Amino acid sequence: MKDKKTTTEKDKQLEQYEVDYKDKALTTRQGLKVNDTNNSLKAGVRGATLLEDFLLREKIHNFDHERIPERIVHARGSAAHGYFELYESIEEYSKAGIFTDTARKTPVFVRFSTVAGSKGSTDLARDVRGFAVKFYTEEGTWDLVGNNMPVFFIQDAMKFPDLVHSVKPEPNNEIPQAASAHDTFYDFVSLTTETLHNHIWVMSDRGIPRSLRMMEGFGIHTFRLINKKGKAHFVKFHWKPKLGVHSVTWDEAVKISGADSDFHRRDLWDAIEAGQYPEWELGLQIIPEEDEHKFDFDLLDPTKLIPEEMVPVKIIGKMVLNRNPENFFAETEQVAFLPGNIVPGIDFTNDPLLQGRLFSYRDTQLSRLGSHNFHQIPINRPVAAVHTNQRDGHMQMEIPKGQTAYFPNSLSGGCPYLSTFEEGGFESYQERIDANKIRSRSESFSDHFSQPALFYRSLAPWEKKHVMNAYSFELGKCNHEHIKSRMLWLIAQIDDSLAKEVADNLGMKVPDDIERPINQAIGANANVEDHQPKEKKIYLEESPELSQANTKFDTIATRQIAFLVANGFNLKAFNTMKKALEAENAMVKLIAPFGGTVVCDEKKEHKVNASIMTTESVLFDAIYVPGGKKSVDALLSKSKFIKFINEAFKHCKAIAVDDEGEDVLDASAVGEHKDDKAIFINKNPKDFIKAIAQHRNWDRMEIAEDVAV
Numbered sequence: 266m267k268d269k270k271t272t273t274e275k276d277k278q279l280e281q282y283e284v285d286y287k288d289k290a291l292t293t294r295q296g297l298k299v300n301d302t303n304n305s306l307k308a309g310v311r312g313a314t315l316l317e318d319f320l321l322r323e324k325i326h327n328f329d330h331e332r333i334p335e336r337i338v339h340a341r342g343s344a345a346h347g348y349f350e351l352y353e354s355i356e357e358y359s360k361a362g363i364f365t366d367t368a369r370k371t372p373v374f375v376r377f378s379t380v381a382g383s384k385g386s387t388d389l390a391r392d393v394r395g396f397a398v399k400f401y402t403e404e405g406t407w408d409l410v411g412n413n414m415p416v417f418f419i420q421d422a423m424k425f426p427d428l429v430h431s432v433k434p435e436p437n438n439e440i441p442q443a444a445s446a447h448d449t450f451y452d453f454v455s456l457t458t459e460t461l462h463n464h465i466w467v468m469s470d471r472g473i474p475r476s477l478r479m480m481e482g483f484g485i486h487t488f489r490l491i492n493k494k495g496k497a498h499f500v501k502f503h504w505k506p507k508l509g510v511h512s513v514t515w516d517e518a519v520k521i522s523g524a525d526s527d528f529h530r531r532d533l534w535d536a537i538e539a540g541q542y543p544e545w546e547l548g549l550q551i552i553p554e555e556d557e558h559k560f561d562f563d564l565l566d567p568t569k570l571i572p573e574e575m576v577p578v579k580i581i582g583k584m585v586l587n588r589n590p591e592n593f594f595a596e597t598e599q600v601a602f603l604p605g606n607i608v609p610g611i612d613f614t615n616d617p618l619l620q621g622r623l624f625s626y627r628d629t630q631l632s633r634l635g636s637h638n639f640h641q642i643p644i645n646r647p648v649a650a651v652h653t654n655q656r657d658g659h660m661q662m663e664i665p666k667g668q669t670a671y672f673p674n675s676l677s678g679g680c681p682y683l684s685t686f687e688e689g690g691f692e693s694y695q696e697r698i699d700a701n702k703i704r705s706r707s708e709s710f711s712d713h714f715s716q717p718a719l720f721y722r723s724l725a726p727w728e729k730k731h732v733m734n735a736y737s738f739e740l741g742k743c744n745h746e747h748i749k750s751r752m753l754w755l756i757a758q759i760d761d762s763l764a765k766e767v768a769d770n771l772g773m774k775v776p777d778d779i780e781r782p783i784n785q786a787i788g789a790n791a792n793v794e795d796h797q798p799k800e801k802k803i804y805l806e807e808s809p810e811l812s813q814a815n816t817k818f819d820t821i822a823t824r825q826i827a828f829l830v831a832n833g834f835n836l837k838a839f840n841t842m843k844k845a846l847e848a849e850n851a852m853v854k855l856i857a858p859f860g861g862t863v864v865c866d867e868k869k870e871h872k873v874n875a876s877i878m879t880t881e882s883v884l885f886d887a888i889y890v891p892g893g894k895k896s897v898d899a900l901l902s903k904s905k906f907i908k909f910i911n912e913a914f915k916h917c918k919a920i921a922v923d924d925e926g927e928d929v930l931d932a933s934a935v936g937e938h939k940d941d942k943a944i945f946i947n948k949n950p951k952d953f954i955k956a957i958a959q960h961r962n963w964d965r966m967e968i969a970e971d972v973a974v
């Protein structure tokens with residue numbers, strides 16, 4: 266669906282490449298009209314196929330080459346178009362047009378992804394989510410290729426292949442798919458203590474988002490902003506979702522993977538089709554260069570975040586995603602993000618992870634897309650004009666005119682010509698460097714424990730419980746005792762009682778110490794003493810911003826509400842509830858014992874969205890059961906409706922019923938807990954709405970865990 270009001274320069278550019286097949290004759294790739302695409306050319310109807318059959322050859326040839334290599338990481342992704350708008354100029358920090366011109370609507374293309382799984386793997390894997398934004402700015406394309414967590418597993422690009430090889434399916438049997446819960450990953454993690462911080466984020470609810478629209482995004486690395494005088498500031502980029510940050514429980518994640526493994530992809534697509542455009546605000550943490558060394562951690566270390574309580578996030582603009590791609594392959598699959606794509610006003614730092622990424626992404630596109638001319642694929646084309654002397658090679662799509670393709674030249678009047686800094690020419694920030702060439706790691710990167718502990722301390726009790734369950738699940742899937750034991754010791758560096766609880770679940774003891782495998786983790790050249798993980802420090806007791814308990818709870822927009830109905834349901838109560846929910850932009854779905862239509866007590870027909878046979882409780886945020894004896898009796902006669910309620914209760918969701926609807930609660934696990942604060946019997950829809958906006962009633966967690974479904 267296109268929103269014409271918000272059509273951007275990029276939309277207009279892409280439209281030139283769109284091909285509409287409506288009312289068109291089928292042709293070959295040469296434009297020849299085709300009269301039979303079902304039968305090959307044969308010597309007699311029962312004879313051999315003829316080599317002459319160019320129609321068959323073209324069709325099969327194309328088919329044979331329809332797949333390109335999937336991304337080595339972030340293979341599973343979903344994307345959308347939109348725009349970015351600036352609230353106020355920040356010219357004192359950056360000269361980038363996107364950060365100074367409030368009149369602009371900069372087109373964006375955003376791709377979200379999981380990291381470890383293959384292209385067809387489940388959306389609900391416990392994993393980091395990619396959050397890659399391509400800004401098509403007037404001064405060139407800027408890619409902010411981030412994640413939904415503010416830190417990364419490792420500190421140096423050199424370790425990336427090791428990390429990825431460890432988390433990917435094991436090389437002998439290609440098991441498990443899209444899962445970190447296996448020996449090789451924990452072997453690596455437990456030997457590489459710097460991973461501990463990102464790892465606890467993955468173990469937290471952040472690893473299983475409710476929706477791609479309900480995740481934060483982070484640039485992770487410290488970047489630089491450069492103003493027009495050439496003065497630099499350090500910066501960290503944050504995306505804050507308007508819908509708040511919310512997650513599902515692990516039990517739901519596992520079940521959603523079976524019920525709808527495209528859950529996140531569908532959710533993003535449907536929200537945009539429904540005109541419920543997801544929005545994020547862009548926030549900056551800006552640090553003067555003079556303050557580079559004032560923190561208890563190194564700004565260049567990508568395993569560290571800057572607590573928002575220490576450097577507040579300044580909100581400067583918003584991003585809206587308002588258009589689904591026209592074609593998955595052409596756009597979502599072929600989009601190529603490069604952290605090296607920057608524009609004047611933004612620059613890199615020496616973060617050793619970022620530095621490695623500057624090489625990797627351009628390189629990987631070659632094997633994925635097959636030609637270094639990938640920037641000419643429509644989705645990758647800048648909206649800024651391109652005039653380059655880098656031209657020849659596979660799949661050149663343009664016809665560059667003239668006699669020269671070099672600089673300097675006099676034959677083309679010196680064109681394309683160079684631009685000065687003032688004219689918008691990119692100049693790298695002139696950082697002063699005076700150092701020895703050395704293959705090592707800065708000692709200031711050696712604190713691996715303070716921040717995972719800060720994160721854990723900042724979580725609400727229910728979040729801590731989820732972390733404990735996640736560690737127990739993941740390590741429970743490992744087979745090697747020595748790996749689990751090393752992990753328990755590491756977890757104890759975060760919190761003793763957390764490690765003890767996990768150990769109890771594993772039937773193990775937390776070891777007092779382990780042989781610290783430092784020279785494996787850091788490298789034999791490093792000074793081992795310098796690189797011992799340091800004792801954890803407490804430089805901040807808690808950082809409330811890290812907890813999802815402090816996110817937004819002010820909307821139920823796009824929440825999926827299941828109405829359980831059968832013939833004879835009470836229309837009056839149904840309508841009151843439906844109207845109230847839809848007024849808040851929630852999505853009401855009718856679930857009945859069968860497909861087609863149901864008839865209410867006023868003999869009107871209502872379209873059923875899904876029969877109970879084809880859907881599951883885990884796909885909804887809340888449940889409502891209207892009264893009407895006949896309807897409720899029909900629901901009670903199918904045990905799956907009771908399972909539906911039990912699961913919603915187990916997952917701490919809000920449930921509302923009217924009149925006879927209460928009988929359904931009585932037949933379920935809710936029967937004994939009708940005083941629960943998110944259970945509503947004949948109550949005003951407003952109360953139900955408030956509870957849905959709260960996302961879950963975590964106070965119920967202890968009871969809910971024992972509900973068998």
Ligand code: HDE
Nearest residue numbers: 336339376395396397411412422425485621622625626629
């Ligand atoms: Fe990536 N990463 N990465 N990564 N990454 C890729 O590039 C790599 C890192 C991220 O939707 C690949 O085009 C190295 C951090 C996202 O298309 C590859 C290192 C962060 C995406 C690659 C990192 C990311 C990728 C695979 C360590 C968050 C998906 C396909 C030095 C700040 C982009 C591709 C999309 C994709 C390499 C670390 C985020 C192989 C070597 C840190 C969101 O080039």
